[in-house]
Structure formats: C-alpha cells, structure tokens
Amino acid sequence: MEILMSILAGVLFMAGTYMVLSRSFIRIIIGTSIISHGAHVLLLTMAGLKTGAPPLLGLEAGTYSDPLPQALILTAIVISFGVTSFFMVLGYRAYKETGTDDTDRLRGTDSYD
Amino acid sequence: MKSNDVILQTATKFVLFIILAFSVYMFFNGHHEPGGGFIGGLMTASALVLLLLAYDIEMVRNILPVDFKLVTAAGLLTAVGTGLGSFLFGVPFLSQTFDYFTFPVLGELELATALLFDVGVYLVVIGVTLTIIQTIGEDQ
Amino acid sequence: MTNFVILPILIPLLTGIILLFFPKKVTFQKVLSFIASVLLVIVSVMLVFQVHNNGIQTLELGGWQPPFGIVLVADMLAILLVSTTSIVSLAVLLYSFYSIDAEREKYYYYPFFQFLITGVVGAFLTGDIFNLFVFFEVMLIASYILIVHGGTKVQLRESFKYVLVNVISSALFVAGVAYLYAVAGTLNMAHLSERIGSLETQAPILTVIAVLFLIVFGLKGALFPLYFWLPASYAAPPSAIAAIFGALLTKVGIYSIFRTYSVVFVHDTGYTHQILAVLAALTMIFGVVGAVAHQDVKKILVYNVIVAVGFVLFGVSTLTEEGFMGAIFYLMHDMVIKGALFLLIGAMVVVAGTSHLKDMGGLIKHHAQLGWMFFTAVMALVGIPPLSGFIGKLLLVQGGVSAGQYWIVAAMMVSSLLVLYSMIRIFLNGFYGKIQLEHANQYGSTKGLLLPSAILIAVSAGIGLGAEMLYPFVATAAETLLHPEIYIDAVLKE
Numbered sequence: 001m002e003i004l005m006s007i008l009a010g011v012l013f014m015a016g017t018y019m020v021l022s023r024s025f026i027r028i029i030i031g032t033s034i035i036s037h038g039a040h041v042l043l044l045t046m047a048g049l050k051t052g053a054p055p056l057l058g059l060e061a062g063t064y065s066d067p068l069p070q071a072l073i074l075t076a077i078v079i080s081f082g083v084t085s086f087f088m089v090l091g092y093r094a095y096k097e098t099g100t101d102d103t104d105r106l107r108g109t110d111s112y113d
Numbered sequence: 114m115k116s117n118d119v120i121l122q123t124a125t126k127f128v129l130f131i132i133l134a135f136s137v138y139m140f141f142n143g144h145h146e147p148g149g150g151f152i153g154g155l156m157t158a159s160a161l162v163l164l165l166l167a168y169d170i171e172m173v174r175n176i177l178p179v180d181f182k183l184v185t186a187a188g189l190l191t192a193v194g195t196g197l198g199s200f201l202f203g204v205p206f207l208s209q210t211f212d213y214f215t216f217p218v219l220g221e222l223e224l225a226t227a228l229l230f231d232v233g234v235y236l237v238v239i240g241v242t243l244t245i246i247q248t249i250g251e252d253q
Numbered sequence: 254m255t256n257f258v259i260l261p262i263l264i265p266l267l268t269g270i271i272l273l274f275f276p277k278k279v280t281f282q283k284v285l286s287f288i289a290s291v292l293l294v295i296v297s298v299m300l301v302f303q304v305h306n307n308g309i310q311t312l313e314l315g316g317w318q319p320p321f322g323i324v325l326v327a328d329m330l331a332i333l334l335v336s337t338t339s340i341v342s343l344a345v346l347l348y349s350f351y352s353i354d355a356e357r358e359k360y361y362y363y364p365f366f367q368f369l370i371t372g373v374v375g376a377f378l379t380g381d382i383f384n385l386f387v388f389f390e391v392m393l394i395a396s397y398i399l400i401v402h403g404g405t406k407v408q409l410r411e412s413f414k415y416v417l418v419n420v421i422s423s424a425l426f427v428a429g430v431a432y433l434y435a436v437a438g439t440l441n442m443a444h445l446s447e448r449i450g451s452l453e454t455q456a457p458i459l460t461v462i463a464v465l466f467l468i469v470f471g472l473k474g475a476l477f478p479l480y481f482w483l484p485a486s487y488a489a490p491p492s493a494i495a496a497i498f499g500a501l502l503t504k505v506g507i508y509s510i511f512r513t514y515s516v517v518f519v520h521d522t523g524y525t526h527q528i529l530a531v532l533a534a535l536t537m538i539f540g541v542v543g544a545v546a547h548q549d550v551k552k553i554l555v556y557n558v559i560v561a562v563g564f565v566l567f568g569v570s571t572l573t574e575e576g577f578m579g580a581i582f583y584l585m586h587d588m589v590i591k592g593a594l595f596l597l598i599g600a601m602v603v604v605a606g607t608s609h610l611k612d613m614g615g616l617i618k619h620h621a622q623l624g625w626m627f628f629t630a631v632m633a634l635v636g637i638p639p640l641s642g643f644i645g646k647l648l649l650v651q652g653g654v655s656a657g658q659y660w661i662v663a664a665m666m667v668s669s670l671l672v673l674y675s676m677i678r679i680f681l682n683g684f685y686g687k688i689q690l691e692h693a694n695q696y697g698s699t700k701g702l703l704l705p706s707a708i709l710i711a712v713s714a715g716i717g718l719g720a721e722m723l724y725p726f727v728a729t730a731a732e733t734l735l736h737p738e739i740y741i742d743a744v745l746k747e
Binding site for chain 2: 078
C-alpha cells in the first residue's frame with residue numbers, strides 16, 4: 001500500500017509539473033494545486049499507513065494511529081486552499097489587466113512604468 | 114440569455130436548511146468526534162454558495178447584509194482573544210480547559226474553552242470563503 | 254512571565270486584526286500601527302536582556318510538553334533578529350506614512366504590513382519545523398498581497414511569477430517535512446538535533462533531506478541558482494514594500510538555513526556544508542555581476558541583496574565560532590542597512606522621477622542631505638570601519654581563513670569591491686554628473702522620507718560603534734548554535 005501511495009505521490013508531482021510548465025494561467029494554477037496534493041499524499045504515506053484505533057482517551061486498543069501527520073496535513077490543506085484561491089483571483093485580475101493569460105507575453109522588460 | 118433554473122431554485126429552498134443544520138451539528142460535534150470549526154464553517158459557506166448559484170449575489174446580500182471581511186476579522190479576533198485569556202490566568206498561551214455543567218433541558222454537558230476558539234475558526238472560514246466567491250462573482 | 258515570549262508575535266497580529274475592522278480610517282490606522290511598532294521594539298529589546306540574564310526562554314503553547322506540542326524558543330540568535338526586525342519595520346512604517354498613496358492605505362495596507370511582521374517574527378521564534386512552515390506561509394501570504402497591492406500592470410505581472418515560485422517551494426517544504434518525519438519521527442528542532450546523532454545508519458537519506466531543505470530555503474532566501482525570481486519581483490512594488498521585502502523576507506530563508514544547518518543537519522558536514530560554501534561563493538559572484546551590469550537603481554540594489562545572502566551563508570558553512578558570529582553580525586547589519594538603502598533609493602526615485610541611472614544626475618545640487626546619507630549608507634554596506642558592516646566582514650574573513658576556505662574568502666573580497674563600485678556608480682551618476690533637475694521639487698519632495706533612513710543609518714552606526722557592547726550577545730548566540738546541547742537542554746528540560 002505504501003508503495004502504491006508513493007507512486008501516486010510521484011504521479012501527482014509529475015502531472016503537476018507538466019501543468020506548471022504550460023503557458024496558460026489556469027493550467028499553471030491547477031498544476032500548483034496538484035503539486036500541493038502530491039506533497040500532502042506524501043506526508044500521509046511517510047508517516048506510515050498502519051491500521052489502528054483513533055488516538056482518543058478512554059479507547060481500549062492495542063495500536064493507535066499517529067495523529068500528528070493528520071494534523072499536519074489538515075494545516076497544509078487549509079493553507080493550500082487559501083493560497084490557491086488567492087492565486088485564482090490573482091490570475092484572473094492579471095488576465096483582466098494585461099489582457100492575456102499567456103505567460104510568454106508576460107516576460108519582464110527593463111522599463112518599470 | 115436567461116437560463117431556467119427552477120429545479121435548482123426549488124431544491125435549494127429545501128436543501129439549504131438541511132445543509133445549515135448539518136453544519137451546526139458538525140461544528141458542535143468537533144470536540145470528540147470528527148467535525149469542528151473548519152469543516153462546519155466550510156459547510157455553512159457551501160450552503161451560502163449554493164444560494165448564490167441558484168439565485169444571485171443580490172439575494173445573498175439581502176438575506177445576509179453583512180460585510181464578510183468583517184466576519185473574517187471578528188473570527189480572527191475571537192480566536193486570538195481566547196488565547197489572550199491565558200494571560201489573565203497565568204498559564205501558557207492557548208491553554209484550554211473543560212468542565213461539566215448541568216442544564217435544565219439538555220442535561221449534563223461538557224463545555225470546553227476550545228469551543229470558543231472553534232467559533233473563531235468557524236467565522237474565519239465563512240468570511241474568507243464568501244469574500245473570495247464574492248470577489249470573483251461581482252466582477253462580471 | 255511565561256507568556257512573554259509570544260508577545261512579539263501577538264502585538265503585530267492583534268494590531269493587524271483590529272485594523273481590519275477600520276479600513277477607511279487612515280489616521281487611526283497610522284496611529285495604531287505606530288504604537289504597535291514602538292511597543293514591538295520595546296518588548297523585543299526587553300526580551301534580549303531577559304535572554305541574556307536568564308538564558309534561553311521557551312513557551313510551551315497550550316501547556317503541551319515538547320516534543321509533543323509546539324514550543325516557541327527565544328534563544329539569542331532569534332531574539333536579536335526579532336529586535337532588528339522590529340526596528341527596521343518601525344522605520345519602514347514611518348516611511349510608508351509619507352510614500353504610500355491614499356488609495357493603497359484604504360485597501361488594507363497597514364493590516365497586511367502587520368501580518369507580514371507577525372510571520373517574520375514567528376518564523377524566528379518557533380522551535381518546530383512544521384510551525385516554521387506555517388509562519389512562512391503567514392509571511393508569504395501577506396507578502397503576496399503587498400507585492401500586488403495597488404494592482405498596477407507590472408505588479409500583477411511580476412507577482413504571478415513570485416506567487417508561483419513560492420507555492421512550489423512551499424509544496425517542496427511539505428515534502429521535506431514528510432521525509433524528515435519518516436526518518437526521525439519528530440519535528441521539534443531540539444528533539445531532532447538530539448536524535449540525529451543516533452541515526453547514523455540513515456545518514457545518506459538525511460543528507461538528501463538536508464539538500465531538499467537547502468533547496469526550499471534557498472528558493473525563499475535567494476541562494477544561487479535559485480534567485481532568478483528575485484530581481485524583477487522586488488523591483489515592482491512601491492519602495493516602502495520593496496524595503497521591507499529586501500530587508501526581511503530573504504533573511505527569514507537565510508535564518509532557516511542557519512538554524513537547520515547548525516542545529517539539525519550536522520551529521521555529514523563534509524558534504525552538506527561544502528555544498529553550502531560553494532553555493533554561497535557563487536551567490537556572491539553572480540549577485541555582484543548583476544549589480545554591476547544593471548543601469549536601473551532599484552535593480553542594482555536588489556542584486557546587492559543577493560550578494561549579502563552569499564556572505565551570511567558562507568559564514569554558516571564555516572562551522573567556526575568566528576564564522577557564526579560574523580554571519581550573525583552581518584545578518585543584523587544587512588537587515589538595517591538594506592532597509593536604509595531601499596528607502597533612500599525610493600526617495601531618489603521620487604525626486605528624480607525615474608529609476609534609470611542615465612536619466613538622473615546632479616541630484617546633489619538640490620538634495621545634498623539625501624546624497625550624503627546615501628554615501629554614508631554605502632560606506633556602511635561595504636564595511637568602512639566605524640560603521641556596521643566592518644565587524645561582520647572581519648569575523649567572516651577570520652572564520653573563512655580558519656576553516657581553510659581561502660578561495661571563497663578571496664571571492665568575498667573581490668565581490669565586496671565590486672559592491673562598492675556598483676553603489677558608488679549610483680552616487681557618481683545620480684548625485685553628480687550632468688544636472689537633470691531644474692528645481693528642487695520638480696517631481697516630488699523628500700518631505701518625511703529622510704527621517705526613517707536617518708534612524709536606520711544611526712542604528713547601523715550604533716551597531717558599528719557599539720560592537721564592543723554587542724559582542725557578548727552575539728557570542729552567546731553563536732555559542733548556542735555551535736553547541737546544540739544548550740538549545741536541547743533549554744527546550745526539552747532534561
């Protein structure tokens with residue numbers, strides 16, 4: 001199972017990288033969110049996918065799952081939710097203002113006015 | 114082009130309250146079971162987004178005439194404010210405590226200070242989500 | 254007094270939240286931000302003395318014992334940087350009062366300024382790697398907003414790239430945390446430091462993780478070859494924002510490398526620290542090449558930010574006491590003086606109406622004060638003795654020599670000279686040369702813009718002249734980094 005999940009994380013990173021390398025805003029933004037998901041899956045897998053009871057007081061169980069990675073992933077997901085939505089709005093505004101969603105046309109020039 | 118979304122609008126009228134009720138349940142469930150301020154807030158926000166999709170932005174504004182940026186700020190203030198309580202009691206920041214109280218109708222209930230923090234999270238999530246949706250939605 | 258350590262984080266955070274309620278009341282926003290910034294300076298200086306007298310201060314958030322809960326650790330390095338941050342942010346805030354236009358002020362400029370400070374201070378104070386990620390994100394999200402704030406075309410264009418680079422490096426950060434947790438089973442830095450010694454069989458994978466973290470922090474801290482995003486994006490926003498970015502944001506990345514490469518990843522220094530040394534040398538060289546090549550004053554200064562990254566990280570890579578002390582001195586000096594230079598350059602652009610060197614000249618005729626302040630700041634940057642850059646560079650050279658890195662010391666000397674050349678070029682072309690400005694206030698005046706830079710230059714002179722007094726503090730900071738046992742004992746209380 002861990003092997004499968006590692007491969008999945010790799011596939012997500014690969015797909016995300018492919019999307020980020022394209023030229024359209026919306027593809028890039030979706031690509032970054034896929035990369036973040038890859039990182040989250042990786043975090044989940046790295047902590048071990050053992051089966052165990054939830055780590056709550058008063059529960060009789062031989063093994064407990066490690067709660068820390070889940071807390072970490074929740075935090076990371078919330079952050080990536082916020083950043084992705086900001087990024088969406090930014091991409092939209094940039095498209096409105098510059099009139100293009102092609103990153104090739106957004107190359108920096110030396111003039112700053 | 115005027116689209117005909119009578120099915121969506123009719124369904125929304127019923128589903129809206131189910132989602133809202135479930136979100137409140139999720140919110141209070143959070144201390145010992147899966148749930149909590151984040152997921153409750155997200156669910157409430159999704160109910161409002163459904164309303165926004167079925168009708169329009171004016172409708173949401175009529176029903177809820179509040180500035181969602183202020184909701185976010187109020188939520189942040191609540192969440193940080195619960196942390197500040199620890200200064201009064203001389204315990205580490207964000208310490209929490211709980212106790213059991215008996216209520217007339219509800220019986221014995223556990224009340225935890227963590228719930229206050231969760232109220233803050235709940236408000237922040239609603240505020241942020243709807244601010245984002247409104248920002249994109251308004252600009253057309 | 255248990256909660257004293259969190260005050261530097263809470264003050265800007267609470268101020269920011271309160272300001273969110275009153276977006277249109279600009280005067281109130283200014284007054285409250287000013288009070289908060291002054292308070293932050295006072296609290297952080299008090300904390301410096303407390304750490305000096307009573308040793309490392311820790312706060313276990315929510316009463317959870319480390320390594321299970323998140324712990325805030327105020328050791329000397331962290332708290333010195335927090336104090337410097339507070340002073341720089343106060344000066345930049347004063348500068349924003351006169352330079353940020355009313356439209357921006359009404360759109361949450363001051364709240365996000367405070368949130369940015371929250372993130373920076375939090376990243377310095379935390380003792381947990383994942384919490385470091387969270388404070389990084391607080392800082393970055395505030396910086397995303399500030400960099401695009403105002404929404405001009407060039408800002409939108411550059412901020413898209415800035416956000417993209419940082420989102421990807423954040424994802425890599427999470428991946429790094431995942432690997433580290435898999436290998437060490439903890440994320441508390443003191444606990445990690447303790448465990449890393451017993452993980453000798455895992456050394457190769459730890460080295461991989463160390464390099465992954467170097468990439469992540471290198472992207473945020475503008476290390477060669479990962480600084481490509483920095484010049485264009487830092488030149489885009491208004492100068493007050495550029496000043497706070499140039500003075501603080503890259504420094505947080507550098508601090509993270511400093512911390513992890515002295516406390517955590519010390520299992521295979523022959524490999525990891527050699528990479529760091531070589532990259533630091535290349536950063537110095539390529540940064541200064543950029544500074545010499547450009548004709549735009551903002552760009553010249555931005556490339557100088559990259560040079561400083563190289564200097565500090567070279568000190569970290571030596572793993573000697575002199576090198577560490579030099580790095581700390583230089584880091585503090587650079588935060589102050591880069592802030593001052595960005596503000597002065599901002600004032601120059603205001604009075605000249607352009608940022609291109611060819612179009613300005615003879616500014617000294619009407620703006621002598623500005624000119625000589627700029628000259629003093631450049632002298633401090635390069636390290637002329639009574640000012641602040643000297644002691645840092647001296648210690649860095651000593652550390653480099655005692656670590657046997659003669660080539661890199663030589664590269665440092667050469668790039669210092671070129672830094673001098675690149676900055677003096679601004680002075681000679683911009684302030685002397687053909688007079689382009691007919692009247693004193695043709696494009697704008699320097700009213701209120703000089704005081705903040707004067708404060709920072711005074712602080713810089715203070716660091717230089719008071720180096721003797723500052724020395725014991727910096728020595729304590731370096732000792733804690735060289736002997737992680739002190740840090741571990743203070744955090745885990747064994």
